Amino acid sequence: MKSYVPNTAAERVEMLKTIGxxxxxxxxxxxxxxxxxxxxxxxxxxxxxxxxxxxxxxYVLQNEDGGLLFRGAGVYHHYIPALIPQLVSRSEFxxxxxxxxxxxxxxxxxxxxxxxxxxxxxxxxxxxNASVYDGAxxxxxxxxxxxNIRRKHRVLYSAALNPxxxxxxxxxAHCQGIxxxxxxxxxxxxxxxxxxxxxxxxxxxxxxxQPNYFGCIENMDEIAEIVHEHKALLVSYVNPxxxxxxxxxxxxxxxxxxxxxxxxxxxxxxxxxxAGFMATTNKLIRNLPGRIAGETTDAEGGRVFVLTLQAREQxxxxxxxxxxxxxxEMLAAIMxxxxxxxxxxxxxxxxxxxxIAKAHYLANELCKLPGMHLRYNTPFFNEFVIDSECPAEQxxxxxxxxxxxxxxxxxxxxxxxxxxxxxxxxxxxxxxxxLKEVIR
Numbered sequence: 497m498k499s500y501v502p503n504t505a506a507e508r509v510e511m512l513k514t515i516g517x518x519x520x521x522x523x524x525x526x527x528x529x530x531x532x533x534x535x536x537x538x539x540x541x542x543x544x545x546x547x548x549x550x551x552x553x554x555y556v557l558q559n560e561d562g563g564l565l566f567r568g569a570g571v572y573h574h575y576i577p578a579l580i581p582q583l584v585s586r587s588e589f590x591x592x593x594x595x596x597x598x599x600x601x602x603x604x605x606x607x608x609x610x611x612x613x614x615x616x617x618x619x620x621x622x623x624x625n626a627s628v629y630d631g632a633x634x635x636x637x638x639x640x641x642x643x644n645i646r647r648k649h650r651v652l653y654s655a656a657l658n659p660x661x662x663x664x665x666x667x668x669a670h671c672q673g674i675x676x677x678x679x680x681x682x683x684x685x686x687x688x689x690x691x692x693x694x695x696x697x698x699x700x701x702x703x704x705x706q707p708n709y710f711g712c713i714e715n716m717d718e719i720a721e722i723v724h725e726h727k728a729l730l731v732s733y734v735n736p737x738x739x740x741x742x743x744x745x746x747x748x749x750x751x752x753x754x755x756x757x758x759x760x761x762x763x764x765x766x767x768x769x770x771a772g773f774m775a776t777t778n779k780l781i782r783n784l785p786g787r788i789a790g791e792t793t794d795a796e797g798g799r800v801f802v803l804t805l806q807a808r809e810q811x812x813x814x815x816x817x818x819x820x821x822x823x824x825e826m827l828a829a830i831m832x833x834x835x836x837x838x839x840x841x842x843x844x845x846x847x848x849x850x851x852i853a854k855a856h857y858l859a860n861e862l863c864k865l866p867g868m869h870l871r872y873n874t875p876f877f878n879e880f881v882i883d884s885e886c887p888a889e890q891x892x893x894x895x896x897x898x899x900x901x902x903x904x905x906x907x908x909x910x911x912x913x914x915x916x917x918x919x920x921x922x923x924x925x926x927x928x929x930x931l932k933e934v935i936r
Contacts, residue, residue, distance in 0.1 A: 563899030564923050566858070568879050568914030569709070570631070570658045571767065572759045574737065574847070575917055580761050580834045589830055594823065595789075598802045604826065605801035608789035611829045614836040618739050618844075619753040620746025621775035625786045627829040628821055631733065631756030632664035634772035635703060637785045637819055638731045638754050639665055641776075643674050644818050645783055646700035646729065650675045654687055656708035657733060665703075685712040685872030685881070693722050701729035701751070707738060710912065711855075711879030712872055716748040724749065736760055736773070736832075738877050740844030741852065745775075752776045761835025762828050771828035781805070785819030850917040851878035854924065858915045861928045865935065871910055879914045881906065886935040894934030900927050 503511075508520070517523055524532075543551070565573045584590070588603055595601030595608070608626045615624040628634050639651045653665065655678050662678075669676045677695055679702070682688040687704065696702070702723050706714050716732065723730040732750040737759040745753035758770040774784055781788070782805060790804035839847065855878040862868050867885030884891065888905040895902040903911035915924065 563901065564919070564927060565901045566913055566915060566919065566927060567901050567904050568916075569904045569912055570660060570756070571764050572735075572737070572878075572914065573764060573916055573918050574759050574761075576761050576763065577835070577838050579838065580831055583834060584827065584831050589827060592826065595803065598800070602801055605789045605803070607826065607830050607833065608787070608824075609791055609801050610837075611833045612789060614833050615773045615775050618736055618744070618836065619734070619773075619775045620744035621750075621753050622746075622778045623781040623784065623788070624773060624775040625784045625788050625824075627757075627824040627826065628772040628774060628786055629825055630768060630770045630772045631754065631758075632658075632661045632772070633821075634754035634756070634774050635661045635731075635733055636664045636668035637774065637821060638752050639669060639674060639676070639703060640672055640818060641752065641780070641783045641785070642700040642703075642729055642731065643672065645780060648698065648700040649673055650677065650699045651701060651703065652677045652679050652692065652695055652699050652728075653703040654678075654705050654708060655680045656685070656687070656710055656712070656714075657703065657705045658709050661733065681708070681710070681712075684874045685710045686714050686874055687719060689718060689722060692719070693726075696723065696726040696728055699726070699728055701731060703731040703733060705733045706742070706745075707735060707877040707879065710872060710881050711876040711914075712874040713742060713876060716743065716745075716750070720749040735877065737844070737851065738848055740841070740846075741848030742877070751780060757829070757832035760832040761838075762831050769825055769828050771825040771832055783818065785821040786824055787822070847917055848877075851915070854878070854915040854917065854919050854921075855880065855913075857921065858913060858919070858924050858927075861924060862913065862931070865928070865931055867935065878916055879912060881910045881912055883910050884935075891931065891934055895927070895930060898930045900930060902927075 512518065512520070512523065592604045595604045598605060611627060612624040616622065628637060635657070642651050643649050651669070651674055653662065653676060666676060677699070679692050679695060680688050686708065692702065702719070704714060704716065704719055706716055708714055720730050729751040730749065731752040731754060732745040734745060734753060734755045736755055736757055753775045754773065756770050756772050762770055776784060788804050790802050792800055792802055794800045836844070855876065859870055859880050862882050863870055868882055871881040871883050882903065888909055888911045891911065892902045892905060903913035906912055
C-alpha cells in the first residue's frame, strides 16, 4: 500500500524533520503499542493498470443477473424510465459542486428548487429542504427537530418503523440525550392507540410509518388527532410511491413528512446512495436541517435562485446549529425529481394502483397454499406478512434454486413479501407453482 502514498521516503523524512520527529513511529507515539498491528498489512503487491482492469472485470463476471424479486423492506424494485439515466448522466449534473456561489450555480440551485417543489406537491406540505442522505437520516433529524421545537427530550416512535430506521434514530438519540419510547403494534399490525395515548403526556411528538414496515396502512387521521390533543407533533414516515393513491401527510395534519425517494427513479444500488426527504409547514421551516433553495429576482427583475435562511446553517452559526447536515444527495434527488415530473399525478396514481393490485393478487395466491396465511387482516399497500408452517428459511432456499428472491425472513419467522409493477401476473403465477414444489 505504501507504494500508492503520494510522497517519497525522502519527502516523508523531510516532513518529519520539520515537526521535530525522526520516524513514523514517533508520529503515532500516542497510540498504545498493544493497539498497533506491528506487522505489514497482508496485501498483494501493486498491480499495473491492465492487471487491475482484468481483476475488476473478473469480479464483474461473478455478479449474477438476479431473478424474480418479491422483496422490499425499505428498498424497492420499480421501473425507471429510460430518460432518467440518460439525462442524469449529463456532466452538469454528474460533476456539479456544492452551490455556495449562487451566481455560478443557478442550474444546480434550480434543480434543488424543483426537487423541493416536487416533495411539497407529493406530500402536500408547505416547505421542503434540499434532501438528506436517506430516509433513516431524515427520521433521525426529525426527532432532533421535535426535541428542539417542543423543548422536550422524550420522543415516541412506532415499533412498525423499518428496523434500520429505528437503529439510526437510536444512535442519534443517544448522542443528543433524547429518550426514545417505542409504541407497539396491536393484533392488526398497526399502532396501538391506547398505548400511544397513554405515552404522549410530556412527549415532544410521535414518529409514525405509513404504510408501516409490515405493509399495513395506518389510521393516520386518528393518530394525528390523538397526537395533537396532547399538544405534540406528528412525523409521518411515508413511502412516496404510495402517495398517488393514499392520503398525503398534509391531508391528515402531519407536522413533518419524511421518507426516502429511492422508489422514485433511483436504482436499488446494493443499498445506496438514495435521497431522504423532509417537508414541513411554513411555521416550522426554520427548524429544517440542511439547505433550502429559494426563488427571488435579481437587480434587473430576472428570475434567480439562492440558498435561503442561511443564518441557521452550521457553516454560519456552528455553535448554535441544530444539525450537522450541510450537504445533500443531489444527484439522487435529481433522479427522483425527473421521475416525478415524468410520471405526473396520473402516472403516480397508476403505479400505486398497480402495486396494490399485484401485492393483493400475490397475497391471495399465497394464502391458497397449504399452511400459509396472512398475518394481519389490515389493508396494505405493496407489502404484507405471511406466516407458514414450512420454515421461512427453507422456503427461500428452495426458491433460490429457481432464481427467485422470496420475502424477507422476519426475526419471528414470518415472511415480509412485496410486489410492485415490476412483477407481472405470469411472474406471480410462476412463484406460486415453484412454492408448491418447495413446500411439497
